[in-house]
Amino acid sequence: MTGAPQTAPSAPTARRVRRSPDARRVRDLLFLVPFGIILIVIMFPVLWMLYSSLRPVQEISQGVTWDTLLADLSLDSYTRLFEATNFGRYLMNSLLVCAVGTVLTVCVAMLAGFALSRFSFRARPAVMLVLVATQLLPFVVLITPVYLVFAELRLLNSFAGLIIVYVAMTTPLSVLLMTGFLNSVPTTLDEAARIDGATTLTVIARVIAPLVWPGVVTVSVTAFIAMWDEFLFAQVFLTSESVKTVQVGIAGLFGEYGTDWGVVMAASVLAALPTIILFSLLQRRLVAGMTAGAVKE
Amino acid sequence: MTTAPSRAVSAQRMRRLQPYLLSAPALAVIALLFLAPSIYNVILALQSLSPYQAPGDGEWVGLENFTALWGDPEFGRAAFNTVFWLTGMTVVLRILAGIGLALALESPVLRRWKLRGFSRTVILLPWMVPQVVAIAAWRWILDGDSGILNQVLSALGLTDGGVPFLALTSTVWWSIVAIIVWRELPFVVMVMVAGLQSIPSEQYEAAAVDGAGRWGLFRSVTLPGLRPVLTIVVLVTVIQTFNNFVYVWLTTGGGPGNYTAVLATELYNAAFFDNELGAGAAIGLVMTAIMAVFAVIYLRMTSAREESR
Numbered sequence: 001m002t003g004a005p006q007t008a009p010s011a012p013t014a015r016r017v018r019r020s021p022d023a024r025r026v027r028d029l030l031f032l033v034p035f036g037i038i039l040i041v042i043m044f045p046v047l048w049m050l051y052s053s054l055r056p057v058q059e060i061s062q063g064v065t066w067d068t069l070l071a072d073l074s075l076d077s078y079t080r081l082f083e084a085t086n087f088g089r090y091l092m093n094s095l096l097v098c099a100v101g102t103v104l105t106v107c108v109a110m111l112a113g114f115a116l117s118r119f120s121f122r123a124r125p126a127v128m129l130v131l132v133a134t135q136l137l138p139f140v141v142l143i144t145p146v147y148l149v150f151a152e153l154r155l156l157n158s159f160a161g162l163i164i165v166y167v168a169m170t171t172p173l174s175v176l177l178m179t180g181f182l183n184s185v186p187t188t189l190d191e192a193a194r195i196d197g198a199t200t201l202t203v204i205a206r207v208i209a210p211l212v213w214p215g216v217v218t219v220s221v222t223a224f225i226a227m228w229d230e231f232l233f234a235q236v237f238l239t240s241e242s243v244k245t246v247q248v249g250i251a252g253l254f255g256e257y258g259t260d261w262g263v264v265m266a267a268s269v270l271a272a273l274p275t276i277i278l279f280s281l282l283q284r285r286l287v288a289g290m291t292a293g294a295v296k297e
Numbered sequence: 298m299t300t301a302p303s304r305a306v307s308a309q310r311m312r313r314l315q316p317y318l319l320s321a322p323a324l325a326v327i328a329l330l331f332l333a334p335s336i337y338n339v340i341l342a343l344q345s346l347s348p349y350q351a352p353g354d355g356e357w358v359g360l361e362n363f364t365a366l367w368g369d370p371e372f373g374r375a376a377f378n379t380v381f382w383l384t385g386m387t388v389v390l391r392i393l394a395g396i397g398l399a400l401a402l403e404s405p406v407l408r409r410w411k412l413r414g415f416s417r418t419v420i421l422l423p424w425m426v427p428q429v430v431a432i433a434a435w436r437w438i439l440d441g442d443s444g445i446l447n448q449v450l451s452a453l454g455l456t457d458g459g460v461p462f463l464a465l466t467s468t469v470w471w472s473i474v475a476i477i478v479w480r481e482l483p484f485v486v487m488v489m490v491a492g493l494q495s496i497p498s499e500q501y502e503a504a505a506v507d508g509a510g511r512w513g514l515f516r517s518v519t520l521p522g523l524r525p526v527l528t529i530v531v532l533v534t535v536i537q538t539f540n541n542f543v544y545v546w547l548t549t550g551g552g553p554g555n556y557t558a559v560l561a562t563e564l565y566n567a568a569f570f571d572n573e574l575g576a577g578a579a580i581g582l583v584m585t586a587i588m589a590v591f592a593v594i595y596l597r598m599t600s601a602r603e604e605s606r
Contacts, residue, residue: 028406035401039419045479046422048445049434061443063452108322115319127320132599134331136592138540140561141581144568145334145341148352168330171323200315229427231543236569247429251547254436261437268430279425283418291488 046272053077053265060262077262078270086241087267090249097159097245098227101166105174105223106216108167113178114204118187131172139169143236150237157240165233170223177222177289181215182208218285221278228275246271335585341578348572355575362579372580375558382470383559384539387477391534394478395485396523402486403493424483431480432547439463439472463549466556473557477544481537485530492526493519532595536588560584 052060054073057080081087116124146165147156155161189211190203198206209216231247238244244252250271253264279286342362344355366372398420407413423431438446441461450456462468500518509517542561545551551558551566558566560580568577 028410031401031404031406032410032412035407035416038398038401039416042479043419043422045431045434045438046426048438049430052437063448064445108326112320112323115316119316119319121313121316123317127324129596130324130327132596133592134327136536136588136595137331137335138536138581138584138588140540140542140564141338141585142330142334143565144574144577144581145337146330147348147568148341148346148574149334149337151348152352164326165330168326171326175323200319229429231429231547247427250429250433254433254547261440261443264433265437268433272426272430275427276422276425279421280418283421287421287487291484291491 049265049268049272052261053269055262057260057262077260077266080260081263081266081270085249085253085263085267086244087246087249087270089242090244090246091270093159093243094228094246097162097166098224100159101163101170101227102220102224104163104167105170106220108171109174109178109219110204110209110212110216112171112175113182114200114208116175116179117182118190131176134172140232143232146233147236156237157243159243162234162237162245165237166227166230169230169233170226173226174219174223177219178212178215181212181218185211214285218282218289221282222286222289225275225278338578338581338585341575342582344575344578346574348569348574358575362573362575363583365576366579366583371555371558372563374555375560375563378470378557379539379559379561382474382557383477383541383545384535386470386474387481387538388531388534390474390478391482391485392527392531394482395489395530398482398486399489399493400519402490420486421483423480426480428480428543429547432476432544435472435476435479436463436548464553466553469549469553469557473544473548476548477538477541481534485534488526488530489523492523495526496522529595529598532591532598536591536595539588539591540584 054075054077056072056074056076059068059072112127115121116127150156150161150165153161155164185208190207193203193207194200229247230245231251234245234248235251238248246267250264250267253259253267341355343357343359345358345361346352346355401407402413402416402420407416426434438444439462441447441459441464444459444462446462447456447459450460451458460468462472496518500522501514504514504518540561541559542565545557545559545562546565549557551562560583564577564580564584567580568574
């Protein structure tokens with residue numbers, strides 16, 4: 001993207017030697033420049049969000065000029081966010097729901113994954129089909145019946161209700177991913193432990209879990225991100241201010257009139273931070289896991 | 298297995314039961330959230346019931362909730378929007394841009410300049426951002442008063458005064474489409490990259506020996522090689538997007554008027570604004586029926602591929 005082609009050397013011999021790498025370089029730039037512009041366009045909304053969250057409130061609605069580009073950047077919007085809204089509360093709520101939900105999902109997925117990976121039982125194909133099929137079920141369609149069931153069970157406006165929904169929501173993919181990871185752990189070790197008299201649960205906790213930790217990490221992060229990002233059920237289930245999650249909180253910040261965009265962008269940055277960090281740390285594993293359903297080589 | 302025979306038998310039975318016990322928690326939560334509500338949804342669709350009533354107090358109305366949908370122009374518009382704009386347009390654009398970006402990511406130029414890892418991370422960035430955050434960021438960019446897009450456009454002299462992109466019928470759908478394509482493109486790119494990598498390089502060499510040019514290679518090797526992945530990715534994205542609620546809900550709420558209403562927002566409005574849970578359930582059943590077709594095709598294709606291995 002950077003640097004103009006070098007000036008051609010004056011000596012004709014040198015030029016003949018250099019021509020081909022230079023020509024290649026020019027051709028590369030014909031590809032790199034448009035591609036770089038596309039990358040900038042892709043990055044822009046996130047960068048603009050971060051930048052807007054740091055701009056002073058009186059300037060945010062004005063245009064950007066070169067003189068004021070980096071002037072007066074401050075964390076004022078973040079201060080306003082925590083002082084004027086319940087965003088701190090929302091953050092804690094989301095962390096709690098997602099942390100508990102993730103631990104439960106991993107446990108559930110570990111047990112079922114062990115069954116699917118180590119046993120060939122009669123219902124195995126049916127269980128696999130259920131796991132794949134539930135992922136295809138239109139989630140929004142469930143909102144009315146689940147709302148009624150949970151209202152009856154008095155689980156609305158409670159973290160317990162939302163955690164149950166999130167565990168169930170992330171279970172199918174988590175089980176499938178975990179089964180894949182467990183398949184790559186040799187069975188000789190757990191068989192040896194079992195001959196020594198260990199129960200299945202001990203084998204899973206003491207032998208399998210330490211061996212399959214990359215799978216545990218991948219499943220945890222995938223599930224955590226899915227729960228962190230979820231909006232619809234949180235919106236319908238949690239109506240009282242004290243239990244709202246981050247996503248519902250942000251959606252409440254961009255009201256119809258007089259939106260304080262500095263505050264909204266500050267909230268957005270904080271809401272995106274956990275997922276961006278987790279995603280970057282485990283980029284390859286996550287991409288492999290999430291695209292696994294579509295591509296199997 | 299040298300213990301007493303009776304213990305061996307019970308141990309064996311235990312072992313046969315074990316996979317069921319181990320999968321029980323997973324199956325239980327799935328039954329609670331997916332299976333039971335799906336069945337309950339069918340019952341609900343035949344009733345008239347408000348969220349403030351007890352579930353047992355619904356009044357049986359037969360197929361009324363469905364017949365009400367049939368001639369309803371609002372439902373027709375929502376169905377059209379869902380199929381054409383929300384799903385059709387965004388899937389087509391994602392596939393085209395996805396193939397393009399995947400080819401770019403795999404190009405030797407990026408490898409030569411050691412920019413491949415960086416480019417990949419940039420392309421993945423929108424996927425790392427929660428959907429709600431993506432919507433917030435874009436609403437700020439598209440803002441009619443002080444959004445950056447309006448500032449750029451008027452600085453270039455292309456418009457005078459702010460254009461409220463999400464409030465005009467001429468721009469609102471393209472704005473929503475842009476947000477969806479931006480946020481959901483990385484998945485398609487990554488699948489396409491995996492698809493490209495699965496094409497054996499000998500095929501390219503053979504075609505090149507036959508004198509195929511760049512375009513010829515793309516048509517005779519790349520596209521046929523991507524075909525299996527392409528079908529699956531179309532099915533997956535269609536299934537994911539068709540039901541999406543949040544993009545339309547948090548950008549326009551279905552407006553202006555009900556110009557951008559989609560089936561998911563109609564369902565939500567029917568159930569929680571008009572307080573007609575039965576009507577919402579009926580819309581949900583229609584959506585499920587349409588998606589079932591795609592789901593069955595998907596399941597058949599994936600299991601066929603599994604068997605052919």
